[in-house]
Amino acid sequence: MGKKIEIHDFEPKIMAFVCKWCTYSGADLAGTSRMDYSPNVRMIRLPCSGRIDPQFMIKAFEQGADGVFVSGCHPGDCHYNEGNYYARRRNTTFRQLLDFNGIDIERIEFSWISAAEAIKWTEVIDAFTDKVRELGRHPQYNDDIVDPYAQFLVQKKQESA
Amino acid sequence: MAKIGVFVCQCGNNIARTVDTAEVAKYCSEQDGVVHVEDYKFMCSAPGQEMFKKAIKEKGLDACIVSACSPKMHEATFRNAAEAAGLNPFKVEIANIREQCSWVHDDKEVGTVKSKDLTKMMIERIKFNKPLERYVMPLTKRALIVGGGIAGIQAALDLAQAGVDVHIVEREPSLGGNMARLSETFPTLDCSQCIMTPRMVEVQNHPLITVHAYAELEQLSGFIGNFRARIRQKAKFVIDDLCTGCGECWEKCPFSTESEFEMGLVKRPIIYIPFPQAVPTVPVIDKTECPKILKDKCGLCADVCGPDCIDFTQQDEIKEIDFGAIIVATGFQLMPNVYREYGGWRPPHMTPKKLTAKMRKALPRSDAGRLVDVINGLEFERLASASGPTGGQIRRPSDGKIPEIVVFIACVGSRDCNKGVEYCSKICCMYTAKHTMLYQHAVHHGKSYVFYMDIRAGGKGYEEFINRAQDEGAQYVRGRVSRLTKKGDRILVKGADTLTGQAVDVEADMVVLATAMVPQGDSEQVAQTLGIGYDKHGFFSEQHPKLMPVESSTGGIFLAGACQSVKDIPETVSQASATAAKVLALFSKDEMMRDPEVAIVDQEKCMNCWDCVTVCPYLAIERVELKDRNGNFRKWAAYVNPGLCQGCGICNTACRSKSIELMGYTNEQVYAQITAFGGDII
Numbered sequence: 001m002g003k004k005i006e007i008h009d010f011e012p013k014i015m016a017f018v019c020k021w022c023t024y025s026g027a028d029l030a031g032t033s034r035m036d037y038s039p040n041v042r043m044i045r046l047p048c049s050g051r052i053d054p055q056f057m058i059k060a061f062e063q064g065a066d067g068v069f070v071s072g073c074h075p076g077d078c079h080y081n082e083g084n085y086y087a088r089r090r091n092t093t094f095r096q097l098l099d100f101n102g103i104d105i106e107r108i109e110f111s112w113i114s115a116a117e118a119i120k121w122t123e124v125i126d127a128f129t130d131k132v133r134e135l136g137r138h139p140q141y142n143d144d145i146v147d148p149y150a151q152f153l154v155q156k157k158q159e160s161a
Numbered sequence: 162m163a164k165i166g167v168f169v170c171q172c173g174n175n176i177a178r179t180v181d182t183a184e185v186a187k188y189c190s191e192q193d194g195v196v197h198v199e200d201y202k203f204m205c206s207a208p209g210q211e212m213f214k215k216a217i218k219e220k221g222l223d224a225c226i227v228s229a230c231s232p233k234m235h236e237a238t239f240r241n242a243a244e245a246a247g248l249n250p251f252k253v254e255i256a257n258i259r260e261q262c263s264w265v266h267d268d269k270e271v272g273t274v275k276s277k278d279l280t281k282m283m284i285e286r287i288k289f290n291k292p293l294e295r296y297v298m299p300l301t302k303r304a305l306i307v308g309g310g311i312a313g314i315q316a317a318l319d320l321a322q323a324g325v326d327v328h329i330v331e332r333e334p335s336l337g338g339n340m341a342r343l344s345e346t347f348p349t350l351d352c353s354q355c356i357m358t359p360r361m362v363e364v365q366n367h368p369l370i371t372v373h374a375y376a377e378l379e380q381l382s383g384f385i386g387n388f389r390a391r392i393r394q395k396a397k398f399v400i401d402d403l404c405t406g407c408g409e410c411w412e413k414c415p416f417s418t419e420s421e422f423e424m425g426l427v428k429r430p431i432i433y434i435p436f437p438q439a440v441p442t443v444p445v446i447d448k449t450e451c452p453k454i455l456k457d458k459c460g461l462c463a464d465v466c467g468p469d470c471i472d473f474t475q476q477d478e479i480k481e482i483d484f485g486a487i488i489v490a491t492g493f494q495l496m497p498n499v500y501r502e503y504g505g506w507r508p509p510h511m512t513p514k515k516l517t518a519k520m521r522k523a524l525p526r527s528d529a530g531r532l533v534d535v536i537n538g539l540e541f542e543r544l545a546s547a548s549g550p551t552g553g554q555i556r557r558p559s560d561g562k563i564p565e566i567v568v569f570i571a572c573v574g575s576r577d578c579n580k581g582v583e584y585c586s587k588i589c590c591m592y593t594a595k596h597t598m599l600y601q602h603a604v605h606h607g608k609s610y611v612f613y614m615d616i617r618a619g620g621k622g623y624e625e626f627i628n629r630a631q632d633e634g635a636q637y638v639r640g641r642v643s644r645l646t647k648k649g650d651r652i653l654v655k656g657a658d659t660l661t662g663q664a665v666d667v668e669a670d671m672v673v674l675a676t677a678m679v680p681q682g683d684s685e686q687v688a689q690t691l692g693i694g695y696d697k698h699g700f701f702s703e704q705h706p707k708l709m710p711v712e713s714s715t716g717g718i719f720l721a722g723a724c725q726s727v728k729d730i731p732e733t734v735s736q737a738s739a740t741a742a743k744v745l746a747l748f749s750k751d752e753m754m755r756d757p758e759v760a761i762v763d764q765e766k767c768m769n770c771w772d773c774v775t776v777c778p779y780l781a782i783e784r785v786e787l788k789d790r791n792g793n794f795r796k797w798a799a800y801v802n803p804g805l806c807q808g809c810g811i812c813n814t815a816c817r818s819k820s821i822e823l824m825g826y827t828n829e830q831v832y833a834q835i836t837a838f839g840g841d842i843i
Binding site (some may be wrong): 013015021035044045082122 | 231232233257259260264265266267268271272274275278279282508694714758776778779802807808809810811813814815823826828831832834835837838
């Protein structure tokens with residue numbers, strides 16, 4: 001306790017997709033142990049990291065998240081035997097696709113956090129928040145960048161109206 | 162329009178200290194669909210729950226959010242309360258504003274904003290929650306026990322005494338397992354057969370227990386409460402019902418092969434019972450050896466059989482039986498390959514004749530393959546047993562001489578990362594001490610040496626037992642043995658005493674290896690047949706190492722005895738009784754309730770890629786044919802068996818056509834939650 005809140009110009013929004021057996025419990029343990037971590041994260045509880053659809057991450061970015069955090073049980077510890085292996089495989093291929101599409105993959109963090117690793121959870125979340133804060137606002141929401149196709153649609157709509 | 166109630170809990174001061182709960186409640190009341198808000202000190206208390214129920218009834222709420230502690234704490238509490246008030250329990254969600262908000266953030270402003278956000282995300286999510294009904298599954302109150310050793314026998318008796326119909330599948334012709342081989346048991350030195358055989362007879366005579374001896378479990382389908390087992394009853398060539406067990410046949414049989422039960426130390430007839438106290442006392446004919454079956458010669462046993470129960474035309478029989486629960490008690494074996502490493506001559510159940518030239522070549526040293534008097538622990542048990550091949554006299558296998566000097570080597574294969582297994586086999590310290598005592602009792606002038614690494618004797622009366630062994634004359638030498646070589650008709654044991662730092666050479670008449678306990682050789686296939694997890698050694702994995710030590714990773718399948726980890730007899734028996742208690746708890750109800758948070762397939766949308774079938778860890782997804790009302794084939798589709806589904810949602814993510822939804826965690830719900838994540842961070 002007692003970490004001083006620093007005032008920053010920009011606070012990132014971070015969406016975390018976590019499995020309910022390991023990481024969610026780890027975050028609960030951080031609470032029970034009264035640890036302090038960055039408040040920027042909002043957690044979505046899913047049964048297994050294998051349930052984390054890559055489209056959730058895209059949706060999060062679309063809805064204004066600046067960073068996405070994905071976490072589940074350590075390899076070999078999955079409550080459902082093999083769900084985290086699917087998550088890992090999906091993530092490795094999906095990152096390449098995101099990279100190809102121009103989304104900065106530094107904004108996606110993938111980490112294994114067990115139900116006992118409250119300290120790791122706070123460290124990883126703090127470090128990731130700092131990293132995303134450095135990266136700044138997700139450029140998609142930067143006013144300078146305009147999607148020409150969206151502009152075209154808006155224009156057309158206005159014309160028809 | 163949804164009628165949502167939001168209940169913000171202050172948790173005494175736990176939440177209220179860093180979250181302005183009144184502010185959160187006010188914010189929630191402004192949200193779309195929220196018709197009722199409460200801000201209360203202790204929502205989980207009896208008055209809090211009453212308030213919750215009253216609000217549901219009076220305001221006719223169709224969904225509720227409780228902003229409080231972690232769902233792990235009180236989700237069930239509020240869901241039950243909602244059910245009591247007439248609201249579907251799956252229309253209640255918890256927003257975790259204690260563990261993941263008030264307890265981890267100091268600043269009240271930050272905490273309030275985050276609490277608002279978390280609650281709002283839940284409000285948006287719950288609009289897509291569907292009312293779910295728990296599945297009611299039928300339950301077959303019959304238990305299957307795989308393995309008829311002491312673990313299986315104990316579990317069967319416990320269950321049968323409680324009135325449960327039990328079937329035991331044992332692959333050998335008799336019950337008994339490894340414990341039947343032991344001469345005496347530590348630390349009390351009571352005779353193993355004397356305590357074991359009454360139980361075997363009790364199993365045989367119990368009206369609720371059916372023993373399938375000389376049978377194997379071939380296939381298992383279904384799920385908890387509703388398994389279907391396919392059991393292959395191997396052909397005995399003897400008609401069970403007619404046989405009286407008189408013994409005419411096995412006494413007259415002119416052919417023989419080495420006895421598996423006696424660890425290959427002696428021969429047994431081709432028509433045989435493994436040991437005199439065998440249960441059931443019905444002999445079987447070894448079809449790989451019998452000349453009548455192989456070449457149509459002999460047939461003497463059929464001639465001498467009084468009740469005329471020998472039938473050479475018998476075939477394997479397949480039985481399909483339904484079960485509600487399964488106890489796996491397949492036991493252990495001693496590590497088979499350490500003979501070679503230590504220069505032993507006999508891979509188990511293999512005579513020197515059967516050692517092919519290629520196998521001889523594979524043996525590491527020139528004199529290996531000729532050290533007949535290097536035996537393992539179970540072989541020593543047979544030599545020391547009153548019902549064993551030597552009638553309880555300890556005589557060495559090569560020339561039948563009574564050994565004057567015996568060397569016992571502990572930790573053979575155990576705690577050995579290079580040639581054996583990493584783990585400690587736990588029982589070897591104890592049984593080596595027992596062996597020295599048995600030897601000392603049988604051969605009074607004999608000398609016994611024990612080469613050990615450490616003595617691990619944790620257990621009731623165990624340390625005392627080791628001391629007793631030392632008092633009775635066993636010479637304990639702390640150190641390893643590097644090599645066994647032949648010297649005359651003796652074995653030269655080259656070892657070291659690490660306490661004095663000197664080399665120790667002993668010329669022994671016989672060497673007994675305390676070989677590592679390993680799972681049965683086919684334990685991995687058994688695990689795959691049953692659909693349960695196993696570790697790298699082949700031991701079956703328990704659900705949780707501490708809190709669920711008898712449950713396997715699959716519901717309804719329980720583990721007893723040395724198939725789960727190395728164990729001694731008392732531990733095995735207690736674990737077997739624990740599995741019986743678990744099965745009784747499962748069978749205490751007439752039908753089973755299943756959590757409805759399982760995957761459901763929209764079969765019209767399914768486009769048969771079968772990705773879900775591949776990824777499902779529980780084999781819960783089947784391919785089914787959809788038919789039109791005339792019964793004609795229309796299309797293929799996936800179907801998730803709700804009894805097998807554990808609700809991981811891997812299929813939901815894998816589904817390309819988005820036709821599988823995991824109830825309780827649907828895409829709509831998650832997207833709604835993500836979309837609601839819009840407020841400012843601070």
